[in-house]
């Protein structure tokens with residue numbers, strides 16, 4: 001890149017997992033929001049395709065473009081905090097971890113977080129990134145406003161109160177309505193968490209299923225199909241049919257855990273976990289009410305699929321929301337993820353998992369591998385046609401679509 005705001009000859013882009021690679025037509029790295037808007041307006045008014053990269057942690061080809069790939073790393077930082085309404089406005093590429101200290105000094109915190117905190121806030125919102133907790137919603141659902149540049153190159157400020165339908169279309173829109181330069185999200189009062197990580201046999205987890213779901217703010221678990229699965233995650237005291245169970249509850253400041261190995265700290269210091277192995281992940285959301293049945297079917301399938309089903313199955317819970325393309329649209333979910341082993345042909349195993357999820361009307365995580373077709377989308381997302389109508393209004397030339405997205409949403 002010659003100057004940071006000049007279009008330049010493109011290097012290849014690859015995602016964190018290394019399963020998505022492409023060479024964009026051109027790249028740009030604006031240093032400010034105004035520069036980003038100017039580059040976007042110019043490019044889109046000339047009818048050239050554009051996509052933005054977040055932190056590259058999606059497994060699906062949703063960043064790919066043959067046109068301009070925007071690196072928004074210059075657009076980071078919390079811009080304003082509305083303590084009374086518990087709303088925070090931040091530049092689009094602000095990393096999840098950057099909200100921790102910045103919000104805490106105002107007595108606020110992100111309401112929930114997932115397993116890692118390296119994603120950009122706009123990337124996390126674009127795909128419905130979530131943590132776990134029956135009462136807790138995804139990052140997308142926290143979106144109450146955004147500034148974006150639409151497919152005609154026009155800047156739009158969208159707010160929940162003024163345009164609720166548009167906002168709900170935008171909440172989980174995989175970058176198809178425009179490039180967001182800033183987002184406003186709802187947050188929580190600051191809170192401390194007590195973390196307990198316990199190894200339980202699956203029979204114990206099943207016996208305590210309802211209690212664990214409701215007694216803890218966060219309940220999630222990794223179920224191990226084999227001893228090797230436990231070893232992959234460094235859980236040498238676990239083994240086949242055991243689960244690593246994560247339990248968090250809110251505690252007062254100064255709380256000191258009684259048992260060795262437990263932690264209590266500010267919320268944002270508890271959530272992130274260290275991921276050692278690479279993996280290629282698939283994740284679907286099923287009705288929470290069918291949780292035990294989904295788990296039972298998946299357990300049988302994974303035992304049958306060994307050694308291909310080497311990675312543990314992660315099980316989480318997410319509350320319902322209003323996002324039109326959200327996998328939690330008006331449906332509380334049990335969320336199940338499985339992974340293929342990089343370097344192997346894992347597609348028939350993942351396809352068999354997809355067949356189980358399909359029986360339970362599974363909706364995909366847009367950032368993780370899936371087998372969804374337009375025919376399936378119609379039945380799974382009641383606002384699918386409405387979304388496509390808004391998409392066409394915001395981007396009549398389809399400049400934010402790439403082949404993967406065009407196949408599903410044109």
Ligand SMILES: Cc1cc2nc3c(=O)[nH]c(=O)nc-3n(C[C@H](O)[C@H](O)[C@H](O)COP(=O)(O)OP(=O)(O)OC[C@H]3O[C@@H](n4cnc5c(N)ncnc54)[C@H](O)[C@@H]3O)c2cc1C
Pocket residue numbers: 016017051052053054055056057058059062063072092093113114115116118119120121122123124125126127128129130131174175176178179180181275365366367368
């Ligand atoms: C190790 C690991 C752990 C993970 N843990 C979780 C988890 O706990 N929970 C969970 O739900 N998911 C998880 N994920 C998936 C991940 O959170 C999502 O795929 C998320 O989208 C990644 O965010 P990102 O910033 O990397 O965005 P990217 O993957 O770079 O981009 C995601 C999408 O957002 C679009 N986009 C980015 N910026 C903008 C913008 N400014 N305007 C418009 N569109 C934009 C991109 O074009 C793309 O379509 C995990 C992934 C990995 C690799």
